Amino acid sequence: MEFTLNKSNPHSYAFEYDKDGQRLAEITWVESNGVMKMDHTYVSDELRGQGVAKKLLDAAANYAREQNLKMQPICSYVVAAFAKSEEYNDVKA
Template sequence: MSDSKAISVERRDHGKHGTYVIRTPGLTSHATLTWTASEGVRHATHTFVPDELRGKGIAGRLIDALVADAREQGFRIAPECSYVVAAFQRHPEWADLRA
């Protein structure tokens, strides 16, 4: 995974819940960020990155996709998993999106 720009995030939106997924050839497990929705807020409930992909910015790419969608679609984000909470602390420019 030498070119992180080539990483694509798949968005799965099922209305009241969904997942952002990064698939990697050769691995059976995928990086995911799961969410549930309520009253215009997406609750980021869990982020998972397989051991083989950790330390490569993969979780950050998942959160970037969530933030981009929030800006485009107009929802707010409730960080509930520890990784998303920490990402919001590192990015004060996202404060307007925090529920």
């Protein structure tokens, strides 16, 4: 499964997964002053239970590392993932 990086405007970003013209998964953020404010994660019912949300978060975390950015969890999924795992400590804001 490959995600597409979408920059809808200079400060809003998303990793998205589309199939047959339909959005099945995404993680979105607003970037400001070197911080990615992680504000939304969505996975369709069709993909639930397959670890897609984690794959999206991992893609965003890798992007943060590559761009020397930090991540601020806002959406409930990212808040929970940051709380239960230390693997994202290097990108926590």
